[in-house]
Structures are given as structure tokens and as C-alpha cells.
Amino acid sequence: EIVLTQSPGTLSLSPGERATLSCRASQSVSSSYLAWYQQKPGQAPRLLIYGASSRATGIPDRFSGSGSGTDFTLTISRLEPEDFAVYYCQQYGSSPLFTFGGGTKVEIK
Amino acid sequence: QVQLQESGPGLVKPSGTLSLTCAVSGGSISSSNWWSWIRQPPGKGLEWIGEIYHSGSTNYNPSLKSRVTISVDKSKNQFSLKLSSVTAADTAVYYCARKWRYCSGGSCSYYFDYWGQGTLVTVSS
Numbered sequence: 001e002i003v004l005t006q007s008p009g010t011l012s013l014s015p016g017e018r019a020t021l022s023c024r025a026s027q028s029v030s031s032s033y034l035a036w037y038q039q040k041p042g043q044a045p046r047l048l049i050y051g052a053s054s055r056a057t058g059i060p061d062r063f064s065g066s067g068s069g070t071d072f073t074l075t076i077s078r079l080e081p082e083d084f085a086v087y088y089c090q091q092y093g094s095s096p097l098f099t100f101g102g103g104t105k106v107e108i109k
Numbered sequence: 110q111v112q113l114q115e116s117g118p119g120l121v122k123p124s125g126t127l128s129l130t131c132a133v134s135g136g137s138i139s140s141s142n143w144w145s146w147i148r149q150p151p152g153k154g155l156e157w158i159g160e161i162y163h164s165g166s167t168n169y170n171p172s173l174k175s176r177v178t179i180s181v182d183k184s185k186n187q188f189s190l191k192l193s194s195v196t197a198a199d200t201a202v203y204y205c206a207r208k209w210r211y212c213s214g215g216s217c218s219y220y221f222d223y224w225g226q227g228t229l230v231t232v233s234s
Contacts, residue, residue: 035220044204044224045155050211051218088155092219096170098145098157 002027002094004101012109019076021104023089028069033092036065036074040085048087049074076106084108111136113205113225121232127192131205131225138186139163143208145221146179146190148201160208161188195232202227
């Protein structure tokens with residue numbers, strides 16, 4: 001099983017600041033198979049990024065994804081008030097078919 | 110716009126069977142997509158449970174495989190989850206979701222593009 005480790009667990013930042021979230025895989029993951037989601041309290045996750053770097057429909061360009069192999073990054077260039085949430089990375093392809101990281105909470109400082 | 114809606118009992122007794130249904134609207138469950146169940150214990154992360162194709166083909170998380178059955182009812186445009194021998198550890202918000210495959214340049218990406226709102230199932234006597 002591929003384990004995804006997200007860091008930091010919590011990121012305390014102010015609106016307007018840049019957020020950099022890490023997702024590290026225990027084995028190499030195809031970039032095509034790496035996605036990122038945003039989850040707000042009481043809501044289902046929302047797809048942000050697929051294929052490691054492609055923004056989903058309707059996602060603002062302040063969100064960007066990068067990385068390859070075992071190290072992937074989600075960057076929010078300038079935090080808006082609505083961006084404070086929990087973010088999960090997800091991989092596809094090994095058994096189990098899908099695994100998720102433990103999440104990074106981006107909170108208001 | 111595809112919409113998914115989970116339904117089922119919110120309380121299940123220990124050792125019982127958890128049963129949930131996901132109704133799909135705005136699209137056909139017989140389209141070329143797989144349909145998944147995902148759960149999230151309170152305050153914790155996401156765990157993929159399994160998926161089904163309209164043909165009835167399934168894939169399950171090995172950690173739950175012995176207790177999980179996912180089925181599809183094409184006439185009702187819905188799919189269902191049964192999880193047997195539940196314990197308190199199965200208390201979670203259960204989501205249904207559509208798996209989407211996007212292919213470009215010789216490679217394909219797989220992710221969940223539509224989710225239900227989720228339903229909390231508590232295992233307690």
C-alpha cells in the first residue's frame with residue numbers, strides 16, 4: 001500500500017500570504033495519479049487539482065500543483081478568506097486503488 | 110450536473126450491518142464511470158471503501174473486503190453499500206462519489222469529481 005504523508009499537519013497563515021502544502025508518497029506515484037481536494041467543515045471534499053498540476057473546472061488560478069515521483073506540492077499563491085480549510089492529497093493505482101493523505105489544515109493566524 | 114444523494118439509517122447496532130444507498134441524478138449510472146463509497150471518521154481523514162461499475166464489477170479496499178458488498182440497481186439509477194459486523198470503528202460520515210477518468214497525451218488521471226453531501230452513520234447500542 002502506498003502511504004501518503006502530508007505536512008505540515010496545520011499551517012497558520014494570514015489572508016494574502018502564500019501557502020505551501022506537501023504530500024510525500026512512500027513509493028513513486030505517477031504524476032497522472034495524484035490529485036488534491038479541499039474540504040470545509042460539514043462539506044464533502046471538492047476536487048482542486050488532478051494529474052498533479054491540472055486545475056479542475058472552476059478552480060481559481062491561485063491554486064497550483066507540482067511535483068513528481070514521491071514529492072508533490074499544492075501552492076496557494078495568495079490566501080483568500082474562503083481558502084481556510086483542510087486539504088487532502090489522493091493517489092490512484094495501487095492496492096487499495098485509492099489512498100488519501102492525512103490532510104493539512106490551513107487556519108487563520 | 111450530476112448529483113449524488115446518500116440515504117440510510119444513521120444508527121446501527123454493533124455486530125449489525127450498515128446499509129446505505131446513493132441515488133444518482135442528472136446522469137445515468139450506466140455511463141462509462143465507476144461509482145465509489147468513501148468514508149471519514151469524525152475528525153479524521155478519508156478512506157476509500159470500494160467501487161462498482163454498472164455491469165456489477167467491483168473493486169474493494171483489501172482492509173474492508175471481507176465485510177463489504179457494493180451493488181448497483183440500474184433501474185433505480187442508484188448503488189448501495191453494505192458493511193457487515195460493524196463496530197464503533199465504523200462510525201463515520203459515508204460519502205458516495207463518481208470516479209472520473211481523464212485521458213490526455215497517452216496518460217490518464219483518475220479522481221472523484223462529484224460527491225454526495227455525506228451521511229453520518231453511528232455504530233452504538
